[in-house]
Amino acid sequence: MEAYKFKAKVSENGTIVVPDGFDVKNKEVEVIILDEVNLGRPKKNMKEFLDKFSGVLEGIDPDKAKYDYLMEKHK
Template sequence: MEAYKFKTKVSENGTIVVPDGFDVKNKEVEVIILDEVVSFPKKMTGAEFVEKFAGVIQNIDADKAKWAYLKEKHNL
């Protein structure tokens, strides 16, 4: 089964219009309706992304980084 994704609006009478180019006539389809009220976190800037994920990008040893963080946090 092929999957297609598009945005459309349900009309007042409950009709969903499929955009041109989708040949779904006389075919059985599965419809999933998502309500777009969901709030997503704000988008990160490039600098924020690099700062947050710098350890992953640099391929540093996660265990050593965790130990260094804990030593500093707990004054060991």
């Protein structure tokens, strides 16, 4: 199944117009609707994101953490 992505507006009567160039006539398609107004979560700017997650891995050696994980997993 090929995937196409385009933006459209739902009309007053609830129809969505597929743009020209998409040959989907008489084909079964899967429709996913995303409400771009909020998408169910608050939007954060980059500064808020960095403030929240900066220093999360401070003081952790990622190679040692991987080694410890693999040693524990394959005992």
